Amino acid sequence: MSESSATTVVKRMDTDRRYDIMVDGRHAGLTAYRDLGMRRVFFHTELDKAFAGQGLGAQLVRQALVDVHASGMRIVPVCPYVAKFLKRHDEFADITDPVTPDTLRWLETQLG
Structure with a gap:
């Protein structure tokens, strides 16, 4: 008998401005963003503890x-997890912009 995966x-999730990961229909985590023109600014990633250690992040x-x-957009990795991921995966380097003080101020106004 084989083990099912x-x-x-x-x-x-455009209305929530995030990407959700679902495992067997259960919400396991998310990475949240705000768009600044043609740049998608990722600022927060989290996984439910029940799904930790499975490579889902x-x-x-x-x-x-x-x-x-x-989509033709660029990435701005404010989120430490996204920034760490990008350091290990240089295939996204050509569409990654640095985090600047102006971007951080803009993000702060977006998040209230």
Whole structure:
């Protein structure tokens, strides 16, 4: 008998301005963003503790960044997890912009 694997889906939730990762229909985590022109500013990533240690954070961020690339936008990694991911995965370097003080001030106004 073979072991069944979980179904994992990453969805962009435009109204909530985030990407959600679902495992067998259960919400496992998210990475949140705000758009500044043609730049998608990622500022927060979290996983439910019940799903920790399964590589889901990396899967979530990778699929979010692939989506950003496909849309023609650029990435600004304010979120430490996204920034760390990008340091290990240089295939997104050509669409990544640095975090600047102006971007941080803008983000602060967006988040209240």
